[in-house]
Amino acid sequence: MDLKSTLLVVAGSVCSFKLLNTILRFLPTPEQALNKSWRWRNISTSLAHSSLSGAWAVLCFYLQPQLLEDLISRHSLLSHSLVAVSTGYFIHDFLDVALNRPCKQSWEVLLHHSAVLSCFGLALTSRLYVGYSVVSLLIEINSAFLHIRQLLLLSGRRNRTDTTTPRPSVTYSVTSWLTLATMFVFRVCTVGWMTRWLVAHSEHMPRFVLTMGATGLSLISIMNVVLLYRLIRADFISNTHNTSGDL
Template sequence: MEVKTALLTAGVSACSFRLLNTLMKYLPVPEPERRKVWMWRNTFTSLVHSSLTGTWAVLCFYQNPRMAEDLISSNSLFSHALISVSTGYFVYDLLDMALNQRLSQSWEMLLHHSMVISCFSLPLLTRLYVGFAVVSLLVEVNSVFLHTRQLLRLARGRDAAGSPPVAYRVTVLLNLGTFAVFRVCTLGWMTRWFSRQSGGLPRFTLMLGSLGLGLTTIMNTLLLYRLLRSDLLSNTRKADCDQ
């Protein structure tokens, strides 16, 4: 894919996700959370992106297994298009949060999205490190359950007695399970690969990759702590109090 085509694809992607978000205005929102309509629309749009790109990333390696052996120069039109579409989404979501959320609430995600856009710009424009970028998008498999969990919480995923329904409990387990596989293991593998290749990487790529991996590691650690505290530790404390 030529650079102009890749940029055009990213632009169309950003507009498409914005259109999807706008169309959400005409869909019913759970009654208890009408005051959080923006959050509902934003999370649902993020779920669509995760479902699309998570599946797409898996198919990239299924279609081209050799890409796993050469994450620097090996690529395909299919994988390059994935990077373009995902970059467009992150541009859209960054603008959506910047315009609709207070900075105190969104600064972590704004920082994350800015770093992702910066890192994805390299394979998008040079067609190098496409495989590495596709590996990073495997985390979107976990994001499917992460966003589903958030939607269930927005729809008051706990009944009046405070006990989580079956759908929420199953989603929590799938979220934590895929977190371990598609975030922890994937990030560990990416860090190991990057450290082994660091001696032969250009200085700019080394700096950008190190910042990206470092920030992602910190954010994933914080996210895991919050999930465990919210979904496991709080339930354990409640059970102890009920005894």
């Protein structure tokens, strides 16, 4: 795609996710989540993006495995379009979070989105590192399970209602284990592979690109450690003491 077409796809993506978020206002919201309706809509919209982009990224590598041989200069219309659509989502979510949540509660998300938008913006305008950007979107497979888990928590479906002792429901337990498993595979392993690749190809990259990539990976790595700690503490350590937790 040329630059004009790319910008149109990005703009269309922003509008599409905004439309989805607006439609969710008119759909039923679980009673337990009524006092957090904005968060319900935001996470539901994020789930839509994670499901779409995660599956799309896998499809890109399935249809064009050659992308893995050259993550710098090789790309396809499918992969370039994926990065453009995801860029539109991150723009929408950045604005949605910035306008609806206090900065003290949202600075991590805003910082993450800023780093992602910088890297994706470079890939879209230069048509370089598109494959590398697609690899990073494999992380969204785990994000989908994280969002499902959050929606279960918001809707009050964490614990079973047929017992006096708080015990996680089967649905929540399965989701929690899948979240943990995909976190190791699609977050920890993917970021580790991306870091190794960046180091191996550092001599062939401009210094500002290398700095941008290293900064983004460092930020994501820190966030992954925090997410993993919170998940284990809330769902696996706390459950031992029959307490509840959130992520």
